[in-house]
Amino acid sequence: xxDSASPRKMNFEMNFHGDASLGALLAALExxxxxxxxxxxxxxxxRPGYHVTEVKAGSFVTLDCGANPESWRETILQVEDCGPIxxxxxxxxDKFRGILDRVGRQxxxxxxxxxxxxxGPPGTAMQVFDVDALHPESSFVVLRLxxxxxxxxxxxxxxxxxxxxxxxxxxxGTCCAR
Numbered sequence: 001x002x003d004s005a006s007p008r009k010m011n012f013e014m015n016f017h018g019d020a021s022l023g024a025l026l027a028a029l030e031x032x033x034x035x036x037x038x039x040x041x042x043x044x045x046x047r048p049g050y051h052v053t054e055v056k057a058g059s060f061v062t063l064d065c066g067a068n069p070e071s072w073r074e075t076i077l078q079v080e081d082c083g084p085i086x087x088x089x090x091x092x093x094d095k096f097r098g099i100l101d102r103v104g105r106q107x108x109x110x111x112x113x114x115x116x117x118x119x120g121p122p123g124t125a126m127q128v129f130d131v132d133a134l135h136p137e138s139s140f141v142v143l144r145l146x147x148x149x150x151x152x153x154x155x156x157x158x159x160x161x162x163x164x165x166x167x168x169x170x171x172x173g174t175c176c177a178r
Contacts, residue, residue: 013135018146020131022075023111026100028134029093029141036090036140039079041119041129042147047083048090054078055103057110066154073113081121093141117145 014028029037039046056076063069091099103109120126129145136142 013133015133016131018130018132018148020115021111022100022109022113022115025115025131025134026097026111029097032093032136032141033097035093035136037093037096038090038140038142039117039119039145040142041081041117041145042127044081045142046079046081046090046119049082049084049086049088050091051080051082051085052077052091052096052099053080055100055107055109057107057113064153066152068154070153073110074116075109075113076116076118078118078126081119083121090140116148119145 016024039050054077056074056078058074058076059071060074061069061071100109115131117129117131118126119129128148130148131143132146133144134141135144
């Protein structure tokens with residue numbers, strides 16, 4: 001990688017397209033120390049005073065509807081959009097990174113793990129989001145999240161035009177439910 005592509009030199013939007021690792025997100029935030037971290041979660045921007053309520057490090061082993069096994073590691077950040085509390089402002093990038101550093105001293109956080117955000121206001125069901133992009137401004141940086149859609153993985157892998165594995169045209173053995 002040449003020096004001009006280094007995360008330390010970035011002053012433009014960085015697109016993750018819903019597939020950010022913990023290490024990549026932290027590296028992208030590093031040159032923005034001192035700036036406020038504003039989170040845009042699918043339209044609304046999080047209010048000042050938001051709170052990182054929990055950081056989860058998980059390892060998943062799954063079987064999709066096409067009987068395909070998968071496994072991956074994920075870091076899940078739960079964020080409460082609680083609004084202004086005690087005159088608190090947005091978290092700074094430094095504080096956000098510090099929270100993850102502190103968690104990482106007590107539980108193993110894999111830098112290659114996929115990052116997921118669970119966000120919602122108090123009393124409302126949380127929604128699941130992927131990291132879409134990081135957009136720096138002069139005094140703050142916007143972490144843009146995108147809602148994670150439900151997908152049929154076999155159909156997604158084959159292309160959206162392919163019939164659903166569990167649809168009426170499914171053949172024996174293409175779906176674990178049949």
